[in-house]
Amino acid sequence: MTHRIAIIPGDGIGTEVTPEGQRALEAAARRFDIALDFETFDFASCDYYLEHGRMLPEDWRHTLGEFDALFFGAVGWPEKVPDHVSLWGSLLQFRREFDQYVNLRPCRLLPGIKSPLAGRKPGDIDFYVVRENTEGEYSSVGGTMFEGTDREVVIQETVMTRTGVDRVLKYAFDLAASRPRKKLTSATKSNGIAITMPWWDKRVAAAAEGYPEVSVDQFHIDILTANFVLHPDWFDVVVASNLFGDILSDLGPACTGTIGVAPSANINPEGRFPSLFEPVHGSAPDIAGRGIANPIGQIWSGAMMLEHLGHPEAGRTMLAAIEAVLEEGDERLLTPDLGGQGSTEALGRAIAERI
Amino acid sequence: MTHRIAIIPGDGIGTEVTPEGQRALEAAARRFDIALDFETFDFASCDYYLEHGRMLPEDWRHTLGEFDALFFGAVGWPEKVPDHVSLWGSLLQFRREFDQYVNLRPCRLLPGIKSPLAGRKPGDIDFYVVRENTEGEYSSVGGTMFEGTDREVVIQETVMTRTGVDRVLKYAFDLAASRPRKKLTSATKSNGIAITMPWWDKRVAAAAEGYPEVSVDQFHIDILTANFVLHPDWFDVVVASNLFGDILSDLGPACTGTIGVAPSANINPEGRFPSLFEPVHGSAPDIAGRGIANPIGQIWSGAMMLEHLGHPEAGRTMLAAIEAVLEEGDERLLTPDLGGQGSTEALGRAIAERI
Ligand SMILES: CC(C)[C@H](C(=O)O)[C@@H](O)C(=O)O
Numbered sequence: 231m232t233h234r235i236a237i238i239p240g241d242g243i244g245t246e247v248t249p250e251g252q253r254a255l256e257a258a259a260r261r262f263d264i265a266l267d268f269e270t271f272d273f274a275s276c277d278y279y280l281e282h283g284r285m286l287p288e289d290w291r292h293t294l295g296e297f298d299a300l301f302f303g304a305v306g307w308p309e310k311v312p313d314h315v316s317l318w319g320s321l322l323q324f325r326r327e328f329d330q331y332v333n334l335r336p337c338r339l340l341p342g343i344k345s346p347l348a349g350r351k352p353g354d355i356d357f358y359v360v361r362e363n364t365e366g367e368y369s370s371v372g373g374t375m376f377e378g379t380d381r382e383v384v385i386q387e388t389v390m391t392r393t394g395v396d397r398v399l400k401y402a403f404d405l406a407a408s409r410p411r412k413k414l415t416s417a418t419k420s421n422g423i424a425i426t427m428p429w430w431d432k433r434v435a436a437a438a439e440g441y442p443e444v445s446v447d448q449f450h451i452d453i454l455t456a457n458f459v460l461h462p463d464w465f466d467v468v469v470a471s472n473l474f475g476d477i478l479s480d481l482g483p484a485c486t487g488t489i490g491v492a493p494s495a496n497i498n499p500e501g502r503f504p505s506l507f508e509p510v511h512g513s514a515p516d517i518a519g520r521g522i523a524n525p526i527g528q529i530w531s532g533a534m535m536l537e538h539l540g541h542p543e544a545g546r547t548m549l550a551a552i553e554a555v556l557e558e559g560d561e562r563l564l565t566p567d568l569g570g571q572g573s574t575e576a577l578g579r580a581i582a583e584r585i
Numbered sequence: 586m587t588h589r590i591a592i593i594p595g596d597g598i599g600t601e602v603t604p605e606g607q608r609a610l611e612a613a614a615r616r617f618d619i620a621l622d623f624e625t626f627d628f629a630s631c632d633y634y635l636e637h638g639r640m641l642p643e644d645w646r647h648t649l650g651e652f653d654a655l656f657f658g659a660v661g662w663p664e665k666v667p668d669h670v671s672l673w674g675s676l677l678q679f680r681r682e683f684d685q686y687v688n689l690r691p692c693r694l695l696p697g698i699k700s701p702l703a704g705r706k707p708g709d710i711d712f713y714v715v716r717e718n719t720e721g722e723y724s725s726v727g728g729t730m731f732e733g734t735d736r737e738v739v740i741q742e743t744v745m746t747r748t749g750v751d752r753v754l755k756y757a758f759d760l761a762a763s764r765p766r767k768k769l770t771s772a773t774k775s776n777g778i779a780i781t782m783p784w785w786d787k788r789v790a791a792a793a794e795g796y797p798e799v800s801v802d803q804f805h806i807d808i809l810t811a812n813f814v815l816h817p818d819w820f821d822v823v824v825a826s827n828l829f830g831d832i833l834s835d836l837g838p839a840c841t842g843t844i845g846v847a848p849s850a851n852i853n854p855e856g857r858f859p860s861l862f863e864p865v866h867g868s869a870p871d872i873a874g875r876g877i878a879n880p881i882g883q884i885w886s887g888a889m890m891l892e893h894l895g896h897p898e899a900g901r902t903m904l905a906a907i908e909a910v911l912e913e914g915d916e917r918l919l920t921p922d923l924g925g926q927g928s929t930e931a932l933g934r935a936i937a938e939r940i
């Protein structure tokens with residue numbers, strides 16, 4: 231059985247790291263005898279927008295819906311197209327319309343990478359952020375009144391549904407129950423965001439009843455970010471709303487040294503739609519075109535994709551290859567964000583060889 | 586002229602650190618010949634709520650409105666009263682009804698305190714968070730529909746007004762213009778929160794036109810939290826919405842070692858209402874009653890209060906006394922969060938003596 235993979239490089243360094251992701255995936259496919267069939271698309275990029283006046287072709291749902299998984303780079307180039315136009319016209323639409331309601335983001339301190347946190351070693355930081363990925367603070371409801379006057383009022387609604395929250399909580403509790411520490415932390419802000427977040431807390435409490443073996447705690451998002459820095463070892467599985475999950479899944483990887491290595495999986499657990507795999511980092515216009523972007527986040531996302539497609543050993547091997555290259559610490563291979571002088575391609579090739 | 590100060594200890598360690606704040610203020614008042622008149626109130630606490638069924642007496646606006654400043658501890662004890670009830674019934678009401686629209690929070694690495702960030706020394710981290718303090722994500726508009734069913738939907742509106750945003754931006758730009766680096770960073774999330782935040786960006790751009798001498802940049806909140814950890818030296822004045830400011834002003838102090846030392850000023854710049862001064866930390870039920878809470882955040886808040894009341898030298902002297910005690914590093918005086926075995930009172934007395 232062949233897995234059909236759509237590659238969507240997007241903008242900026244997205245176009246530089248996806249080829250390295252593909253190279254690593256091809257290496258893993260050869261080694262484990264997995265049939266992968268790739269097709270690359272140029273839409274979901276700001277250049278496509280400038281040419282066509284939209285981020286995606288009309289028939290994107292149909293075109294992409296046929297694939298088994300989407301392998302995504304990064305979108306956004308604010309000098310060409312405002313971020314909210316490019317993102318709502320592509321990535322955020324994929325997440326919502328393909329109902330990828332779980333955004334799973336590992337935060338792990340890898341060997342050979344220096345944490346900005348004093349005294350933290352590999353093994354000290356190893357948790358998952360499970361982010362709700364389709365609703366919440368990322369809503370398209372709201373608007374402006376008295377525009378352009380001193381009375382101007384701008385409103386945006388956070389929308390949470392029981393269906394939407396309960397299903398991502400179930401995923402997070404299942405994940406926590408499957409891990410040795412069996413610990414779940416909920417990100418809340420029920421002292422300040424006094425309508426949605428107290429209700430979120432109640433849904434967490436209701437879900438917890440089904441998992442007596444999982445120990446549950448919660449922190450308000452402000453002190454939770456502080457604790458990511460002060461006590462990253464406290465966390466095992468952190469479940470969060472769309473916005474809080476977005477914040478925590480950049481901050482967590484920053485605590486592990488660089489967001490350049492962090493992967494993510496946008497999952498539709500029921501498999502009705504393709505899931506999407508992408509690095510946590512953005513398109514980084516400031517370093518685009520220089521061939522120095524770190525490809526590890528993209529390659530690790532590929533590992534998560536193979537795991538999702540039913541090849542856990544291939545996924546583990548890809549991650550092990552990443553760790554091996556990092557452990558060797560050859561500065562000619564490591565990209566500048568890792569303290570080396572290597573290129574995207576050199577690091578990508580080295581990892582593919584190890585696989 | 587006598588300054589009338591209302592002391593509102595609140596809950597938990599609030600009742601332990603406010604007396605040390607008062608002690609330090611009295612020492613500064615003696616030294617600089619400032620007349621301070623204190624009155625202490627037991628409302629705005631969960632015990633008051635349990636007795637009276639409300640957090641504040643009917644006439645609180647009148648009672649507190651007469652004072653020149655409010656010296657506040659911390660509120661919240663979720664086992665007694667849900668957080669959103671206790672906070673919306675007290676602190677958040679003060680901020681909104683006394684129109685304390687600026688929440689000013691310094692993040693500074695003090696001598697003698699170890700940063701959790703590797704290799705950071707005093708001087709490396711020294712910036713202000715200017716937080717909008719009356720509107721935005723902390724709204725009281727919204728509600729629940731189809732309650733208790735699978736169709737349950739919960740909505741909360743973020744409300745931003747031109748008046749509300751422009752005035753806090755003005756404060757932040759003025760502050761940036763007055764500092765040597767003249768740099769302002771705006772916290773946004775205009776790629777995801779696609780109605781309010783692109784508008785916030787426009788208001789920042791409009792305000793910037795009036796301050797050609799201030800250099801302005803902006804980051805999305807996710808990568809901004811990452812940069813607090815990776816590059817805290819980048820920041821001078823960071824301006825943020827209510828929620829983003831809340832997050833950044835816990836994370837920033839965490840990067841400086843402990844949120845136990847961080848102060849804040851809730852300011853009504855026009856002086857129509859009293860301003861409120863409080864530590865950034867909460868009521869910490871877990872360590873309450875043990876006499877080990879760090880009083881420095883409260884004392885430093887007192888220093889900001891004296892500055893606000895027109896006594897900048899007294900304020901500076903209070904901060905210098907804090908720094909002197911930290912620099913000495915006597916473990917018998919330092920509280921456990923600072924790595925010592927001292928008590929709240931011992932540390933408070935030591936600081937008051939230096940003043
Ligand atoms: C207690 C809570 C409501 C408050 C806030 O969110 O504003 C606190 O975290 C703060 O930062 O002052």
Ligand SMILES: CC(C)[C@H](C(=O)O)[C@@H](O)C(=O)O
Nearest residue numbers: 317322476510512776777807
């Ligand atoms: C680009 C942006 C809209 C996106 C998000 O906020 O979800 C990104 O930050 C992420 O975390 O995937």
